[in-house]
Amino acid sequence: MWPLGHVAIAYLCYSLVARTRYERPPDHVPAVVVVFASLFPDLVDKPLAWYLGVLPTGRTLAHSLLVLVPLVLVVGLVADRAGYAAVGVAFAIGALSHALVDALPALWGGTDPSFLLWPALPVESYESGSPSVLALLADSLDDPYFLSEFVFAAIALVVWRRDGYPGLAPIRSRIQR
Numbered sequence: 001m002w003p004l005g006h007v008a009i010a011y012l013c014y015s016l017v018a019r020t021r022y023e024r025p026p027d028h029v030p031a032v033v034v035v036f037a038s039l040f041p042d043l044v045d046k047p048l049a050w051y052l053g054v055l056p057t058g059r060t061l062a063h064s065l066l067v068l069v070p071l072v073l074v075v076g077l078v079a080d081r082a083g084y085a086a087v088g089v090a091f092a093i094g095a096l097s098h099a100l101v102d103a104l105p106a107l108w109g110g111t112d113p114s115f116l117l118w119p120a121l122p123v124e125s126y127e128s129g130s131p132s133v134l135a136l137l138a139d140s141l142d143d144p145y146f147l148s149e150f151v152f153a154a155i156a157l158v159v160w161r162r163d164g165y166p167g168l169a170p171i172r173s174r175i176q177r
Contacts, residue, residue, distance in 0.1 A: 001098075001101050001102055001104075001145070001146075001149060002140070002146065002149055003039055003042070004149050004150070004153050005101070005146075005148070005149030005152055005153065006038040006039060006042075006097070006098050006101060007035050007038050007039065007153075007156070008149065008152040008153040008155070008156035008157075009038070009097055009101055009152055009156075010034050010035070010037065010038030010093055010094040010097045010098065011026075011031070011034055011035065011038070011156045011159070011160060012152065012155065012156050012159060013093050013097055014026055014030065014031070014034040014089075014090050014093045014094070015159050015160075015163055017089060017093060018030070018086070021089070022086065025162075025163035025164055025166060026086075026090075026163055026166045026167075027086060027166060028166050028167050028168075028169050029084070029086075029087060029167075030086040030087050030089070030090035030166075031090070031163075031166035031167035032167040033087050033090040033091050033094065034090040034091070034093055034094040035094065035167065036094065037090065037091040037092075037093070037094025037095040037098075038094035038095070038097060038098050039094075039098070040062060040094065040095050040098065041059075041062040041063045041068070041095060041098045041099055041102075042058065042062075042098070043062075044061060044062035045057075045058045045059060045060055045061055045062045045063055046058040048061065050131070056123055056124075056125040057115070057123050057124070057125060058131075059102060059115040059118075059123070060115055060118045060119075060123055061118070062095075063098070063099045063102060063115050063116065063118070064099075064115065064116060064117060064118040064119070065096075065099060065116050065117060066117060066118070066119075066120060068095055068096060068099055069096075071095070072088075072091060072092040072095055072096060075087075075088055075091045075092070076088030076089070076091070076092055079091070099115075099116060102115075103115075103116055104145075105145055110145070112124070
């Protein structure tokens, strides 16, 4: 999945949790955290694999539940002790939704979900260096899974508006000055 889809799905999940658990729309800081966390696995794995060659693929270390689950627990514990439990929940939803959504195509044979348990399960290394982002995009254009990201983004935009644009307040206040 591309960044747009990860952000949209994570925000929709967090908005639902905020409304059911906290009985209000998401606050500004957790909204920003869920966006960051939804991109976190790619922000770690892609550069380490594609540009530094340290990881075998762009879905290994930060996509692995063997790394993500302990990380989410530590972030949640630290956030809770600091009085920001919602931030820990936002990080957990963003990071875990990313890995799980990346594994979804395995249901129809579109990807190998072994990255979820890397390094306990092996992953196939890139055959010839790092992939081209433009080539990946071109390959995705006729994929219904890719096209669904725009539907999720549209829904997330409507929900974000309904929620009062959380995460945008600091930017809005600077613009209004």
